[in-house]
Amino acid sequence: MKRDDLRLETLRADILIVGGGAAGCYAAISAARINPDLRILVVEKANVKRSGCLAGGVNAINAYIVEGHTEHEYLEYVRWDAEKIIRDDLVLSMAKRFNETTRDLERMGLVILKDESGNYVSRGKRNIKINGENIKPILASELERYDNICVINHVNVTDLLVDENGVCGAVGFSVNFEAAFVIAARATLVATGGAAGLYRPNNPGFSRHKMWYPPFNTGAGYAMGARIGAEMTSFEMRFVAQRCKDTIAPTGTIALGVGAPEVNVLGETYAFRYGHSTSGRAQGATAEALAGRGPCYLKTVGLSSEQEAELCRAYLNMSPAQTLKWFESGQTPSRCNVEIEGTEPYIVGGHTGSGYWIDTSRRTTLAGLYAAGDVAGGAPKKFVTGAMAEGAIAVETMIDDLASRSEIQSEDLVRVAREKTDEYLRRMTVHDSVYNVFDLEEAMQKTMDVYAGGISAKYRYNDNQLEIAQTRVAELTQMAAALSARDMDEMLRIYELIDRLTVCETVIAHLKARRETRWPGFGVNANYPEKNNEWEFFVNSRRRDGLVEIVTRPLTLGKDWYEHTN
């Protein structure tokens, strides 16, 4: 590619939404409903019709307040599951909207299982049953109903733009053709999801992307905020999912659906040893194997043919590899127990608490920047409806704040974006690295796996190992700066790697900072292997002069409102 091959496109919006997953789509829809005159722009790396966590579908609505229960019960459930490190205001404000968000999804076309009286059929206190295979096409169709929503697909945003008034837009490039996109916005919502691919995955070879979280969610939103000094929280609260072996398909469908218990190789149930929290469940299979009682299984032998057929259909709606595996191997669940394993660690604010430190209104610590969904911290167990609720809360705040937000002038816009657009050009024209992006990605994943508590380290780490990881991630970050791109596809991979490395740096700093082990299923600090009640506070971080600085923040127990103060 020649230097002049990179076309410059400029766009303007009142409300810019980076990322068109569940949170981003619903944010756009909510904003358009409030004000049909706003210019709302959604920028998505893939296509909103099939992108993000829900590209393959979703099995259930896991965050719903079933009749007879309250949002305060949900809050206490989240507090128990996350070992107290949660923000009450954030969890409560999303939980208050779970049910209206669900009804809205149904109005849009989501199929929800109902009884003869027309009431939703629930699974426990918090779950309802749906057909979620087409949830993204449903949201994408809803976006099209509003004339003031513009969706730009296949554009990868790499960085937020900053002027004297805070965040004033974003810059990125097309993944298909040689064009940079410079976007001016009065208010920007980051809704890019969490981070997969930081650690060496369960299947590191051909099936390296057969993972729980979408391998295309690279933590871009965390990285672009961290780079400009946004405060982040709880990156040490990684998420490790308990999954079906090999296919990394969900286990809840079987465990909750047909009531199959987890058993070790001796046929003993073992959950009582580790507790029933998400961390405890993640801990079980690994700990049993270490004690010589692995592998572990979901005990499904003896299921009826009707139950088996229902399971096969359920998996086709969200994780089809599992159904194929059962038929291909002949080891169907009624004949053979289903082996389970823990995944590599992810950073994901919709399940655990990692993400932007936000106020109750979903403002980040940077003026003009807001966060919702998996990229926002402090509120675990968001799932689909919580992510959507956060998107709606965020745009309501953004619209309120617009009166005090001006729009950057054209010449200033190009000026603040020039450093990045020049960088894109340089990667297209200078080719002198001996490494390619895949070499460095492998090196990063290996480093994180071995020295920052990945699968091969049995999720354990210590201060010395984290130091080694920190040094190597810094080296890899330097090396990534020299990577060159032969086409826009390689350009995309390079910026995905750079974002992951930024997230890794933050994860390592947080793991070092928390000198205790609070969630043993998600990671064990071998220097401090016990929970310590003196650590009941948030570990937060922000970048100052290129270094990750750790700050701590108290819990907000019993408070339903939080404002940024410093």
Add this chain to the structure above:
Amino acid sequence: MSIRIDPKLCVGCGACIEACPGNLIKRGANGKAVLKRPEECWGCASCLKECRFKAASYFLGADIGGCGALMQIEKVGDVAHWIIRIAGRAPIDIPVDRRSANKY
């Protein structure tokens, strides 16, 4: 974990290229869809759902227990027929109606 696109059946409509959440499917020199790096597929089956010409099929990597079986989707109205083809056996047809919710 990956998909295979049959160049004999692909008409180059681009639906799978548009839908892939990883931007992994590109248009080849002959105008048809190609998966550049099969090892990067997530296995979400978006391409199978979008392809109207049954050109895309789904298979398990050998590293996760695959033995070469292929899975496709044939849509009839609201019903998606997931067809699993295993060598030496009659095709298995699992119909899934998008109007009915998962029981589990």
